[in-house]
Amino acid sequence: MTAAAVRDPAITARLLRRAVIASTAVAASLILVKTVAYIATDSVSLLSSLIDSLLDLAASLVNMLAVRHALTPADDEHRFGHGKAEPLAGLAQAGFIAGSAVLLFVEAARRLAAPEPVTNTGVGVAVMVFSILASLALVTYQRHVVRRTGSVAIGADSLHYQSDLLLNGAVIVSLLASRWLTLPWLDPLFGIAIGAFILWSALQIVRLSTTQLMDRELPDAEREQIRAIALAHPDVRDVHDLKTRAAGPQAFVQIHIELDGDMTLRRAHAIADAVEAAIRHEFPHAEVIIHQDPAGLERHGLG
Structure with a gap:
């Protein structure tokens, strides 16, 4: 919780609910368009972005449950409330994200062993530009919510979507490089690099979550x-x-x-x-x- 996170409880609850709904809606939309783009391009780097969006949706659903539980008032069995549901959700997100990185490494290694050309790069680039704009809008709103609420779960989700901005940009570079340079092995190499970045973001989420679970002092x-x-x-x-x-x-x-x-x-x-x-x-x-x-x-x- 930060000094800027001074707020009315009713406003906090409303902001948190809106943030998880927005995150879920964006993830579902991106899954749809990226699936179409992956089928059209057969790009490993685009597959990496699709897998990431699938994990985004799973994480958003976990966040929805966690935020709902965290906002539940204290009861006889939980006298200090249910707030730690949020950092627990952050750890679950980190697990999802790390899993997606491992799957991506496996697929990228397979493509490195047997490179395949990327097709219909224009469709892929258009979809990734749309993904960047949607993710940027979501991150902007999530940052507003985190400033107002100090939410760890929304903060972890925002960190993940911030990494998505770089990931989507890397996918565009990969698609264009594969098209202009005719080097099919560039695509899986970009996939491996993106996977490493996804894994790093998972570690950052673990750090944020354990800070609260270990009862660290306020700033x-x-x-x-x-x-x-x-x-x-x-x-x-x-x-x-x-x-x-x-x-x-x-x-x-x-x-x-x-x-x-x-x-x-x-x-x-x-x-x-x-x-x-x-x-x-x-x-x-x-x-x-x-x-x-x-x-x-x-x-x-x-x-």
Whole structure:
């Protein structure tokens, strides 16, 4: 979750649902046109793009289920909510993407052993230009959603479609090179290069997902903002033991505030409520837990 991802929960839910619907629709459309183009061209590099779109559709469907689950309110069995469904979906996406890279390597190796000429390159180029435009529109919208929601699942999907932009561009280069240079082995070589790039994007998605699954702290800027909010209350002498983590669209914040040791419990409780409200105003999706300590006590903590 980022500082820019301050938002209303209802708006977040609506943006996430729209993003997964858009991703699914784009993937289905690209599968249709790329299938026609592959049949017409018999190009390995275009096959790589088709396989990638098939995996895009599978990943989008997984995202749809994950986002729906992540937005489910906390219940008796999941008191911290269901936000980790999103990074789990990211890992599933990485598995899909890595699998597509392996399939592509196998087909490219077969074509290298027995090169075949690429035909009807004009159809292939036209389809890939359409794919680039559709992917660019989707990525632009996904980036908007990620800025507003901090969603890991949509972020992983966006990263994949960003790699698709380069992939589709490489396919165009491969088709044109195969046509102009009459070198049939160029097409499978491009396929292998594209497969390596797809595998790299899978590793990036794994990194993003494991960050949340391992309960990594929120960015330093957000932690400093939380400290500043707590210290802005005139009765808070100091803060310590700030612990944060994110799970999908939700953040969790635990912090100790130091107060005058002689004040009443009722007053300390009121101050903690005020600090909590101030933090939640800036981080609406955060669950905040505040512990009150007398100022000046020796303490041992992580930050």
